[in-house]
Amino acid sequence: MPLDYPIHRRTLPNGLRVVVSPDHTVPNVTVNLWVGVGSRHESPGRTGFAHLFEHLMFQGSKNVPSGEHFEALMAQGARLNATTWFDRTNYFETVPKGAVELALWLEADRHGHLLDAVTQENLDNQRDVVKEEKRQRYDNQPYGNALIDLYAATFPQGHPYHHPTIGSMEDLDAASLADVHAFFRAHYGPDNTVLTLCGDITPEHGFELVERHFGPLPASAEPRRENHPQLEPLAQPVRVERRESVPNDRLHIAFRLPVDETDEFLAAAVALDAIGGLSTSRLVRRLVRRDQIALGAHATAWGFVDGASLGFVVLDVAPGQDPDAVEAAFVEELTAFLAGGPTAVELEASLAQSERSWLSALASQEERADAISHHLLLHDDPEVVNTHLDRLQDVTAEQVLAAARRWLQPQSRAVVAYLSAPADDEAVGDVAEDSAGDSDAGANVEEVA
Amino acid sequence: MSTARPQVTPPQPWAFPVPTEHVLGNGVRVLLHDLPGQYVLSLRVVVPLAVSAEPAGQEGIASMTARLLDEGTASLGSDEFAELMERHGMVLGAGVSDGGLLVDVDVSQRHLATAAGLLTQALAAPAFPEDEVRRILRNRLAEIEQERASSAHRASKEFARTLWDPADRASRPTGGTPESIGALTRDDLVEFHATHVGPDGATVVVAGDLTDVDVLAVLEATLGTWSAPRHTPSARPVPPLPAADAARVVVVDRPGSVQTEIVVGRPGPDRSTPHGWAPHPVLSFVLGGSPSARIDAVLREEKGYTYGIRSTFRPRVAGGTFVTSGSVRSEVTGESVEILLGILDGARDGFTDAELRTGVDYVAMTAPGRYATADAVADESATLALEGLPGDFTTRNLLAVNALTLADLDAAYGRVVTGEWTVVLVGDAAQVVPQLDGRVPGSVSTVAL
Numbered sequence: 001m002p003l004d005y006p007i008h009r010r011t012l013p014n015g016l017r018v019v020v021s022p023d024h025t026v027p028n029v030t031v032n033l034w035v036g037v038g039s040r041h042e043s044p045g046r047t048g049f050a051h052l053f054e055h056l057m058f059q060g061s062k063n064v065p066s067g068e069h070f071e072a073l074m075a076q077g078a079r080l081n082a083t084t085w086f087d088r089t090n091y092f093e094t095v096p097k098g099a100v101e102l103a104l105w106l107e108a109d110r111h112g113h114l115l116d117a118v119t120q121e122n123l124d125n126q127r128d129v130v131k132e133e134k135r136q137r138y139d140n141q142p143y144g145n146a147l148i149d150l151y152a153a154t155f156p157q158g159h160p161y162h163h164p165t166i167g168s169m170e171d172l173d174a175a176s177l178a179d180v181h182a183f184f185r186a187h188y189g190p191d192n193t194v195l196t197l198c199g200d201i202t203p204e205h206g207f208e209l210v211e212r213h214f215g216p217l218p219a220s221a222e223p224r225r226e227n228h229p230q231l232e233p234l235a236q237p238v239r240v241e242r243r244e245s246v247p248n249d250r251l252h253i254a255f256r257l258p259v260d261e262t263d264e265f266l267a268a269a270v271a272l273d274a275i276g277g278l279s280t281s282r283l284v285r286r287l288v289r290r291d292q293i294a295l296g297a298h299a300t301a302w303g304f305v306d307g308a309s310l311g312f313v314v315l316d317v318a319p320g321q322d323p324d325a326v327e328a329a330f331v332e333e334l335t336a337f338l339a340g341g342p343t344a345v346e347l348e349a350s351l352a353q354s355e356r357s358w359l360s361a362l363a364s365q366e367e368r369a370d371a372i373s374h375h376l377l378l379h380d381d382p383e384v385v386n387t388h389l390d391r392l393q394d395v396t397a398e399q400v401l402a403a404a405r406r407w408l409q410p411q412s413r414a415v416v417a418y419l420s421a422p423a424d425d426e427a428v429g430d431v432a433e434d435s436a437g438d439s440d441a442g443a444n445v446e447e448v449a
Numbered sequence: 450m451s452t453a454r455p456q457v458t459p460p461q462p463w464a465f466p467v468p469t470e471h472v473l474g475n476g477v478r479v480l481l482h483d484l485p486g487q488y489v490l491s492l493r494v495v496v497p498l499a500v501s502a503e504p505a506g507q508e509g510i511a512s513m514t515a516r517l518l519d520e521g522t523a524s525l526g527s528d529e530f531a532e533l534m535e536r537h538g539m540v541l542g543a544g545v546s547d548g549g550l551l552v553d554v555d556v557s558q559r560h561l562a563t564a565a566g567l568l569t570q571a572l573a574a575p576a577f578p579e580d581e582v583r584r585i586l587r588n589r590l591a592e593i594e595q596e597r598a599s600s601a602h603r604a605s606k607e608f609a610r611t612l613w614d615p616a617d618r619a620s621r622p623t624g625g626t627p628e629s630i631g632a633l634t635r636d637d638l639v640e641f642h643a644t645h646v647g648p649d650g651a652t653v654v655v656a657g658d659l660t661d662v663d664v665l666a667v668l669e670a671t672l673g674t675w676s677a678p679r680h681t682p683s684a685r686p687v688p689p690l691p692a693a694d695a696a697r698v699v700v701v702d703r704p705g706s707v708q709t710e711i712v713v714g715r716p717g718p719d720r721s722t723p724h725g726w727a728p729h730p731v732l733s734f735v736l737g738g739s740p741s742a743r744i745d746a747v748l749r750e751e752k753g754y755t756y757g758i759r760s761t762f763r764p765r766v767a768g769g770t771f772v773t774s775g776s777v778r779s780e781v782t783g784e785s786v787e788i789l790l791g792i793l794d795g796a797r798d799g800f801t802d803a804e805l806r807t808g809v810d811y812v813a814m815t816a817p818g819r820y821a822t823a824d825a826v827a828d829e830s831a832t833l834a835l836e837g838l839p840g841d842f843t844t845r846n847l848l849a850v851n852a853l854t855l856a857d858l859d860a861a862y863g864r865v866v867t868g869e870w871t872v873v874l875v876g877d878a879a880q881v882v883p884q885l886d887g888r889v890p891g892s893v894s895t896v897a898l
Contacts, residue, residue, distance in 0.1 A: 023486070025484075025485065025486050025821075026817050026818065026821045027460055027461060027463065027817055028817055028818045028821070058740070063454070067740065067741050067750060070739055070740050070741055071739075071741045071807070074739055074741075074807065074811050075806070075807040075810050075811065076457050076810065076814065077460070077810055077811060077813065077814020077815045077818075078815070079815055079818060079819075094818045096459075096460035096814050096817070097458075097460070098457050098458030098459060098460055099457045099458075101455035101457075102454070102455050102456075102457050104455075105452065105454060105455050124753070125750065125751075125753045126753075127753075128752075128753025128754070129749055129750075129753050129755075129756060130756075131778075132708070132753070132754065132755050132756040132776070132777070132778060133756040135707050135708045135776070135778060136708055136755075136756050136776045137756075139707050139708075140600060140706055140707050140708045140776065141599065142595070142598040142599065212452065213452065245598075245705075246598065247591070247594040247595045247597065247598045248591055248594065248595070278535050279531050279534070279535060280528065280531045280532045280535045285528065288584075289527070289528065289584070292584055292587075295588050295591050295592075296588075316591075318587070318591065319591055319594075345532065345536060348536050349532070349535035349536050349538075351538075352535065352536055352537055352538030352557075352560075353535060353538050353540075354538075355538055355557060356489055356538035356539070356540070356555065356556065356557050359488045359489045359557060360489045360555060360824070363487055363488070363489060363822045363823060363824075364821055364822045365818075365821065366818075
């Protein structure tokens with residue numbers, strides 16, 4: 001269906017890219033900023049720093065005492081948070097429209113003048129909070145290491161997506177106040193930031209308010225490096241086994257994919273839908289419903305910009321079943337798909353489900369603002385919110401088959417197997433740096449709260 | 450340079466969208482919310498059904514009935530049904546609470562008629578194919594093991610078991626136990642569905658952009674044909690009975706845990722309480738609703754022991770709980786529990802004017818955003834229907850929130866909090882139990898995972 005969410009765009013002289021997208025159905029405005037820094041920009045020995053830094057953005061700035069960002073906005077009926085992911089960091093609040101200028105003032109103060117207020121005490125406290133976040137979401141969860149193992153198995157040492165956003169305990173311990181200052185100076189500034197206002201506001205008023213509060217900030221971020229060149233598929237399978245006290249065996253099977261917003265990435269995502277993403281996918285029909293050797297089968301494609309994206313399948317092995325047999329059946333189904341490509345029904349189903357989930361995401365001002373900032377920052381094209389479904393509709397069976405044959409070959413898979421059987425070895429495989437027992441996994445971005 | 454902190458203009462009064470109300474030929478009540486711009490429609494069907502009406506030894510049969518509704522019907526096989534849903538971009542979920550069966554469907558506007566037709570088949574004519582029954586029950590058994598491995602799930606289960614009287618249904622998991630699930634047969638499910646699921650007393654909610662859609666005609670032709678001759682609506686549920694020895698500490702031993710999951714709670718009210726629901730969300734916010742709330746101000750922002758602890762009043766259709774939960778690192782479990790109980794008990798001495806103001810403003814002013822999407826509106830409307838509350842409850846409750854005084858807040862807290870707590874700790878008992886000495890009231894017992 002044709003979408004026409006309004007997109008009014010302007011770039012300030014200091015480089016800040018701004019979109020105002022009016023929507024008067026709810027008397028709120030979402031303020032959403034994306035900063036072009038994520039865990040992909042972290043240096044060795046400082047993993048997890050982009051996320052730790054994001055926490056410090058709530059601990060006070062030049063004119064805002066520690067903790068007041070949350071307090072002042074919540075007292076005005078704001079819902080707010082911030083998240084860090086491989087490619088970027090975002091900060092956002094949805095406020096009653098009468099509080100939008102307060103939100104912009106608070107954002108400009110911390111995005112422009114954070115270092116006036118950062119203290120060792122706040123760094124130490126938020127380091128502890130982040131370590132508890134890591135323990136809660138990764139270390140104390142069954143299969144907690146799985147996705148972190150998967151990143152390390154799929155992407156080579158030194159690649160932007162080799163290490164997780166949450167980082168390691170050692171690196172968090174090593175973070176210093178000097179790192180905070182250097183990170184802010186390198187990455188934060190209007191020239192590496194985009195800002196979206198979505199909601200009950202006119203473009204004129206929105207641009208005026210943004211200019212009033214962000215206009216005075218100087219361009220200050222260091223120039224961005226070029227994105228990495230596209231990574232080729234793995235030449236041969238990689239396998240990592242973990243033996244832990246997990247309730248059932250679970251296989252995570254990953255593939256390198258083309259970068260986001262390319263026709264080839266969209267086609268590969270449709271292929272993954274047909275293979276394992278739909279509730280009628282080939283893996284669900286075969287492994288879950290027919291053979292009943294798996295409890296569940298899921299597939300996901302995560303689009304990234306820095307030289308690769310990530311596609312992966314998760315197979316929960318049914319109790320008493322052989323994980324090798326499950327993997328062999330997976331390879332069989334994959335091979336059959338690579339021979340024949342998607343059926344018309346698979347294409348129809350993938351498109352229909354993508355349409356519903358895209359429209360559901362855009363249904364709220366918060367998520368719409370986030371989608372606009374996303375495509376503005378990483379692809380310089382906020383109109384994607386309106387054009388994405390048309391592009392999906394144009395994906396052909398031939399494109400899906402071609403993308404699958406290039407990116408989803410069985411020999412290009414990285415497998416991380418979590419096996420419940422006890423064993424003497426802690427781990428076998430080639431992911432040496434993750435065997436310290438402090439790594440972890442998560443399917444989600446790191447949030448401040 | 451920076452400008453002065455901007456003033457905030459207070460928001461205009463706001464009201465929860467009022468649905469139009471209709472009745473289908475078979476007596477099913479219909480609530481329609483026309484929400485322009487919400488392109489994905491949210492359908493909800495609620496059927497009053499007291500989980501306490503499950504036959505003895507068949508705990509979980511209501512949940513399993515819900516899960517099997519879309520696993521094959523009189524005219525469609527399980528695969529065929531799933532394929533039709535996928536091709537129309539439809540998602541269907543079904544589950545039970547203490548007072549009812551809830552089925553929810555999200556679908557784009559143009560596929561409403563197909564979705565309503567499939568939903569009707571699922572409710573009126575599920576076939577419970579033997580093969581699917583065995584698969585779903587086996588998957589539930591595996592899921593119980595997965596829940597056991599998760600600290601948060603395990604804590605919730607032990608909390609219910611400790612808080613409620615052992616004879617009360619609420620003391621056992623809604624989804625059943627390995628024994629009760631293992632004993633279920635296809636005949637049990639067929640019988641339970643025939644006698645407990647029907648249109649008598651049911652309500653259907655449709656929310657979304659209804660422009661140019663004849664929703665009533667679609668519903669009359671689908672859900673309007675639903676009949677269930679042997680169905681008798683179950684009696685309205687009653688609040689669960691607390692256990693005589695609920696005030697104690699139970700440690701669930703989870704060796705090797707790096708954090709301890711803490712749940713502290715009491716029985717609480719439902720939203721029909723004659724004292725008024727309004728103070729309870731405000732109390733939740735002030736105690737455990739943000740990083741600057743009473744609990745996280747100490748345990749997170751001062752001590753750095755946790756990523757975050759949340760307090761919530763959780764209403765059931767009948768009765769409810771007041772629960773504070775979160776995780777802290779193992780080494781500081783004893784100190785954290787002592788601090789937590791001190792804060793919760795200390796709040797009986799009263800709240801402050803500032804807390805009243807921010808809590809009221811947060812709860813009242815976030816409402817337009819919390820109910821801004823079709824699915825949020827549909828969820829609230831369906832929940833009200835199940836609770837037997839009128840459609841203007843949400844709006845009237847917000848007015849009552851705005852009118853709250855300190856005395857109201859203190860009185861509501863005093864009605865729930867007596868100084869006696871059910872405390873459940875899931876963690877490494879060898880490490881945790883010695884820390885509790887002299888820090889917690891009442892007996893401490895340890896149970897296996």
